Amino acid sequence: MNDTTSTSRRRLKEARPQQLLDAALELFVEKGFAATRAEEVAQRAGVSKGTLYLYYPSKEELLKAVIREHLSSRIAAGAAAAEQHRGPVAELLREVFSRWWLEVFDSPTSGVFKLVITEVRNFPEIAEFYLNEVIRPAEELVAGIVQRGIHSGEFESLDIPNVVHSLCLPMVMLCVHKHSVGACTEHRVGFEPHEFVRAHVDLIVRGLLRTRGARRAAAA
Amino acid sequence: MNDTTSTSRRRLKEARPQQLLDAALELFVEKGFAATRAEEVAQRAGVSKGTLYLYYPSKEELLKAVIREHLSSRIAAGAAAAEQHRGPVAELLREVFSRWWLEVFDSPTSGVFKLVITEVRNFPEIAEFYLNEVIRPAEELVAGIVQRGIHSGEFESLDIPNVVHSLCLPMVMLCVHKHSVGACTEHRVGFEPHEFVRAHVDLIVRGLLRTRGARRAAAA
Amino acid sequence: MNDTTSTSRRRLKEARPQQLLDAALELFVEKGFAATRAEEVAQRAGVSKGTLYLYYPSKEELLKAVIREHLSSRIAAGAAAAEQHRGPVAELLREVFSRWWLEVFDSPTSGVFKLVITEVRNFPEIAEFYLNEVIRPAEELVAGIVQRGIHSGEFESLDIPNVVHSLCLPMVMLCVHKHSVGACTEHRVGFEPHEFVRAHVDLIVRGLLRTRGARRAAAA
Amino acid sequence: MNDTTSTSRRRLKEARPQQLLDAALELFVEKGFAATRAEEVAQRAGVSKGTLYLYYPSKEELLKAVIREHLSSRIAAGAAAAEQHRGPVAELLREVFSRWWLEVFDSPTSGVFKLVITEVRNFPEIAEFYLNEVIRPAEELVAGIVQRGIHSGEFESLDIPNVVHSLCLPMVMLCVHKHSVGACTEHRVGFEPHEFVRAHVDLIVRGLLRTRGARRAAAA
DNA sequence: AATGAATGAGGGTTCATTCAT
DNA sequence: AATGAATGAACCCTCATTCAT
Numbered sequence: 001m002n003d004t005t006s007t008s009r010r011r012l013k014e015a016r017p018q019q020l021l022d023a024a025l026e027l028f029v030e031k032g033f034a035a036t037r038a039e040e041v042a043q044r045a046g047v048s049k050g051t052l053y054l055y056y057p058s059k060e061e062l063l064k065a066v067i068r069e070h071l072s073s074r075i076a077a078g079a080a081a082a083e084q085h086r087g088p089v090a091e092l093l094r095e096v097f098s099r100w101w102l103e104v105f106d107s108p109t110s111g112v113f114k115l116v117i118t119e120v121r122n123f124p125e126i127a128e129f130y131l132n133e134v135i136r137p138a139e140e141l142v143a144g145i146v147q148r149g150i151h152s153g154e155f156e157s158l159d160i161p162n163v164v165h166s167l168c169l170p171m172v173m174l175c176v177h178k179h180s181v182g183a184c185t186e187h188r189v190g191f192e193p194h195e196f197v198r199a200h201v202d203l204i205v206r207g208l209l210r211t212r213g214a215r216r217a218a219a220a
Numbered sequence: 221m222n223d224t225t226s227t228s229r230r231r232l233k234e235a236r237p238q239q240l241l242d243a244a245l246e247l248f249v250e251k252g253f254a255a256t257r258a259e260e261v262a263q264r265a266g267v268s269k270g271t272l273y274l275y276y277p278s279k280e281e282l283l284k285a286v287i288r289e290h291l292s293s294r295i296a297a298g299a300a301a302a303e304q305h306r307g308p309v310a311e312l313l314r315e316v317f318s319r320w321w322l323e324v325f326d327s328p329t330s331g332v333f334k335l336v337i338t339e340v341r342n343f344p345e346i347a348e349f350y351l352n353e354v355i356r357p358a359e360e361l362v363a364g365i366v367q368r369g370i371h372s373g374e375f376e377s378l379d380i381p382n383v384v385h386s387l388c389l390p391m392v393m394l395c396v397h398k399h400s401v402g403a404c405t406e407h408r409v410g411f412e413p414h415e416f417v418r419a420h421v422d423l424i425v426r427g428l429l430r431t432r433g434a435r436r437a438a439a440a
Numbered sequence: 441m442n443d444t445t446s447t448s449r450r451r452l453k454e455a456r457p458q459q460l461l462d463a464a465l466e467l468f469v470e471k472g473f474a475a476t477r478a479e480e481v482a483q484r485a486g487v488s489k490g491t492l493y494l495y496y497p498s499k500e501e502l503l504k505a506v507i508r509e510h511l512s513s514r515i516a517a518g519a520a521a522a523e524q525h526r527g528p529v530a531e532l533l534r535e536v537f538s539r540w541w542l543e544v545f546d547s548p549t550s551g552v553f554k555l556v557i558t559e560v561r562n563f564p565e566i567a568e569f570y571l572n573e574v575i576r577p578a579e580e581l582v583a584g585i586v587q588r589g590i591h592s593g594e595f596e597s598l599d600i601p602n603v604v605h606s607l608c609l610p611m612v613m614l615c616v617h618k619h620s621v622g623a624c625t626e627h628r629v630g631f632e633p634h635e636f637v638r639a640h641v642d643l644i645v646r647g648l649l650r651t652r653g654a655r656r657a658a659a660a
Numbered sequence: 661m662n663d664t665t666s667t668s669r670r671r672l673k674e675a676r677p678q679q680l681l682d683a684a685l686e687l688f689v690e691k692g693f694a695a696t697r698a699e700e701v702a703q704r705a706g707v708s709k710g711t712l713y714l715y716y717p718s719k720e721e722l723l724k725a726v727i728r729e730h731l732s733s734r735i736a737a738g739a740a741a742a743e744q745h746r747g748p749v750a751e752l753l754r755e756v757f758s759r760w761w762l763e764v765f766d767s768p769t770s771g772v773f774k775l776v777i778t779e780v781r782n783f784p785e786i787a788e789f790y791l792n793e794v795i796r797p798a799e800e801l802v803a804g805i806v807q808r809g810i811h812s813g814e815f816e817s818l819d820i821p822n823v824v825h826s827l828c829l830p831m832v833m834l835c836v837h838k839h840s841v842g843a844c845t846e847h848r849v850g851f852e853p854h855e856f857v858r859a860h861v862d863l864i865v866r867g868l869l870r871t872r873g874a875r876r877a878a879a880a
Numbered sequence: 881a882a883t884g885a886a887t888g889a890g891g892g893t894t895c896a897t898t899c900a901t
Numbered sequence: 902a903a904t905g906a907a908t909g910a911a912c913c914c915t916c917a918t919t920c921a922t
Contacts, residue, residue, distance in 0.1 A: 008921095008922080009884090009885075009921075009922060012885080013884095013885070016885095030341050031341060031342055032252055032253075032254055032338060032339075032341075032342065033252075033255075034252055034254035034255040035253075035254040035342055037911090037912065037913085038912080038913060038914080039912085039913090047886075047887090048886065048887050048888065049887085049888070049913090049914085050886065050887055050888065050914090050915080050916085051885080051886055051887075052914095053913095053914065053915080054885070054886075057914095058913085058914080059913070059914090114337065116400070116401065117334065117337065117338075117396055117397075117400040117401070118252060118337075118338045118400070119252075120400050120401050120403075120404050121250050121251060121252075121399075121400060121403060121404065122251055122252065122255055124404045127401055127404035127405050128405070130401060131401070131405055131407055135401075135407065156426075158419070158423065159419055161410070161411055162415070162416050162419040162420065162423070163419075163423065165390060165394075165411075165416060165420070166390060166419075166420045166423050166424070169389060169390035169393040169394065170385060170386060170389035170390055170393070172393055173389040173390070173392055173393040173396075174385075174389065176337055176393075176396065177337075179341075180336070180337040180338070180340050180341060181336065181337070181340050181347055181350060181351070181355075183340075183341060184340050184341065184344045184347035185347050185348070185351055190381070191381055191385075195382070196382050196385060199378070199379055199382040199383075199386075200382065200385070200386045202427075203378065203382070203383065203386050203424060203427040203428070204386070204423060204424075204427060205427070206376075206426070206427035206428075207422075207423040207424060207425070207426035207427035208423070208426075257894090257895065257896085258895075258896060258897080259895080259896090267903080267904090268903065268904045268905060269896090269897090269904080269905065270897095270898085270899085270903065270904050270905065271902080271903055271904075273896090273897070273898080274902070274903075278896080278897080279896065279897090448900095448901080449900075449901060449905090449906075452906080452907095453905095453906070456906095470781050471781060471782055472692055472693075472694055472778060472779075472781075472782065473692075473695075474692055474694035474695040475693075475694040475782055477890090477891060477892085478891075478892060478893080479891080479892090487907075487908090488907065488908050488909065489892090489893090489908085489909070490893090490894080490895085490907065490908055490909065491906080491907055491908075493892090493893065493894080494906070494907075497893095498892080498893080499891095499892070499893090554777065556840070556841065557774065557777065557778075557836055557837075557840040557841070558692060558777075558778045558840070559692075560840050560841050560843075560844050561690050561691060561692075561839075561840060561843060561844065562691055562692065562695055564844050567841055567844035567845050568845070570841060571841070571845055575841070596866075598859070598863065599859060601850070601851055602855070602856050602859040602860065602863070603859075603863065605830060605834075605851075605856060605860070606830060606859075606860045606863050606864070609829060609830035609833040609834065610825060610826060610829035610830055610833070612833055613829040613830070613832055613833040613836075614825075614829065616777055616833075616836065617777075619781075620776070620777040620778070620780050620781060621776065621777070621780050621787050621790060621791070621795075623780075623781060624780050624781065624784045624787035625787050625788070625791055630821070631821055631825075635822070636822050636825060639818070639819055639822040639823075639826070640822065640825070640826045642867075643818065643822070643823065643826050643864060643867040643868070644826070644863060644864075644867060645867070646816075646866070646867035646868075647862075647863040647864060647865075647866035647867035648863070648866075697915090697916065697917085698916075698917060698918080699916080699917090707882080707883090708882065708883050708884060709883080709884065709917090709918090710881095710882065710883050710884065710918095710919085710920085711881080711882055711883075713917090713918070713919080714881070714882075718917080718918080719917065719918090
């Protein structure tokens with residue numbers, strides 16, 4: 001057992017799960033779980049059908065692994081940023097959304113939203129997972145920020161859950177759209193998602209601000 | 221053959237396709253197209269497997285029929301309402317969204333959004349259809365209203381496509397959610413979709429309005 | 441729905457399970473359960489692979505059905521005969537064994553012994569079944585007869601379970617042999633199973649009889 | 661490389677095939693050839709899957725090796741004993757059967773009977789082997805003894821092949837039973853195989869003996 | 881010699897679709 | 902028009918066997 005050789009095999013073996021997860025995510029998002037053949041996943045990962053089953057005991061377990069991998073809370077970072085933030089809350093909102101957006105929308109993770117939507121009804125365990133790892137933390141994070149704005153007098157005192165949804169749902173919907181209708185057409189050539197995020201947060205913030213003075217500051 | 225039976229039979233016969241479409245919509249939305257068995261659809265429609273194939277030549281054609289049926293533009297009505305509207309544009313926005321919402325969210329049609337998202341990638345013809353019958357008309361309708369608000373000086377002159385998305389995407393996302401994660405959990409017991417629509421439009425309108433005076437009027 | 445036509449379809453449908461059971465018994469006995477392909481069974485039954493699964497939910501259930509079918513106690517008949525018998529017990533033994541032999545050895549049922557032996561370890565439910573339906577009733581029947589012979593003074597008072605085994609085990613072994621080694625060679629051309637049964641019972645009876653007089657009677 | 665390790669390694673290496681054969685016998689007897697995975701055999705032998713194939717070119721060859729190993733005539737010993745025997749033939753029969761029984765029934769070899777029965781139909785070469793190495797020599801041995809008894813006037817002149825079967829088949833059947841139904845249930849708790857052998861041979865001998873006097877001698 | 885990762889043919893099972901009734 | 906038995910292509914998964922290390 002010399003180190004070099006055994007290492008090259010080990011490296012291969014250690015890389016497999018990620019290769020398989022990546023391939024699976026792509027295909028499950030694209031075609032749906034049921035319509036994706038296990039062999040396709042293997043092929044796209046560059047291995048044979050049998051190899052897939054060395055790493056995951058069934059197609060279903062592969063699905064769950066794919067989802068689990070991408071839902072490990074990316075939200076912690078946002079929470080940390082929120083805590084350290086000083087200055088106008090409006091600014092914080094823009095920052096948090098932009099950052100999340102950069103990390104999610106352009107990465108394969110954005111596909112997981114479509115995947116979850118597509119498959120929860122068939123695999124209800126996913127729902128609990130998604131709720132605990134994504135929805136709940138995200139809502140808490142955003143609700144906390146809005147609450148801060150209200151408390152500081154910066155924002156009007158509106159119903160917080162509603163505001164949270166107004167802020168977040170379009171983001172999620174764009175992720176979903178990107179991997180469904182958006183992948184099939186060149187609709188709205190001029191539409192630029194990244195610009196939209198900023199515009200959307202700005203628009204909502206304008207709706208939240210209490211005074212004309214504050215609104216001017218936000219627009220600055 | 222007495223009249224009654226022949227009449228009731230004819231009615232039955234004419235009702236068949238609708239029963240099948242209804243059953244198919246339910247199941248395709250719930251489990252996805254690939255995971256739904258043709259026989260299940262037949263069963264839920266109260267007919268036999270063979271009968272399904274008397275009305276639709278294949279499962280795929282059934283899917284397309286289901287989607288086609290529900291996408292026949294419900295938007296015309298909104299457009300008509302918009303044309304006839306007099307008074308503040310903010311009011312019109314609220315009315316159009318509320319009305320659409322009543323007609324769509326609580327009806328089976330809301331499931332079509334999930335269905336389209338789930339299946340476009342496998343049946344790209346759906347994309348074109350969806351674009352022409354739903355996205356484009358809806359965007360034009362809403363864009364037209366916003367444009368009217370800007371033109372009349374009621375709204376700030378913001379980028380219209382972005383505003384349209386801020387307004388519409390949460391609506392669509394709620395439809396999708398209702399039939400995916402929402403069907404699996406009792407998350408956010410206090411959240412009331414109908415109330416949200418009003419709050420969301422109000423929030424966006426607050427963001428759109430130009431003057432404090434106008435904003436007060438909108439809040440009235 | 442006229443009677444003739446619907447009857448012909450029904451007749452076909454009703455005949456399927458038996459056709460499948462027969463084919464399955466043959467093949468399972470010949471090749472073993474694991475080495476028999478479901479499609480082979482279907483083919484030998486004259487139907488397609490899919491049809492098998494219309495009647496049995498899995499290969500394993502087919503196996504159990506095959507075994508269940510043949511173990512429905514054929515022993516009741518023997519018991520009845522035993523009850524009505526008058527005259528020397530030796531005669532009764534000969535009769536019961538000959539009759540059972542005729543009904544089992546030359547029929548496909550003889551294969552079930554090999555099948556049970558081959559598969560119990562993999563499907564332990566079979567064991568209980570076999571014990572209750574075959575071993576126990578058979579032992580009781582034969583033990584009862586021997587007991588009668590002892591009680592009447594015809595037979596020496598030997599250990600009954602041992603005698604039962606001396607009587608029965610060779611019968612079972614011949615069934616098993618017929619479907620294993622016996623099916624592969626022309627070993628012992630002169631050996632005639634039917635004649636053996638008689639000789640075997642006679643030999644055992646000679647061992648059981650108490651007096652030379654009784655022995656002579658038995659030999660008659 | 662010190663002596664100890666190289667020696668122990670050599671011993672290990674030489675022991676490998678035996679470990680594999682032992683493991684294979686156990687598993688093939690328990691689950692059948694087709695249902696046993698090559699890797700299981702390797703595992704139970706304490707080696708890796710690959711190693712198995714260093715010693716046997718295929719699973720099938722392993723099966724044949726297992727059977728060949730255990731069928732190398734244990735019968736020669738019996739023949740020798742028979743030749744040297746002086747005194748009543750009845751005694752010799754008891755001795756030969758008891759000895760064979762001790763060597764076979766309690767050893768793993770008893771499983772080979774089940775294995776042969778289970779697999780001959782799929783590997784007919786086994787049949788020839790089994791016939792030449794087991795059936796024929798055993799029958800000759802026992803037939804010879806019975807013949808001696810008849811010739812000496814001790815036994816009645818009955819059909820020898822039939823007597824041989826009456827004597828031997830229960831023995832084989834018990835071996836088979838031990839590894840099939842017997843391994844699955846606690847049926848007949850009171851039944852003691854070793855005692856049965858003696859009782860069985862006695863019973864047959866009683867049937868064979870010519871005179872009451874001889875019978876008494878046999879019982880002694 | 882030994883390992884165990886990788887392969888891919890093979891077999892169990894499902895299900896869209898057909899067609900005799 | 903309606904049924905549902907039958908089909909067989911397709912897909913998930915297993916496992917004997919190979920081979921680089």
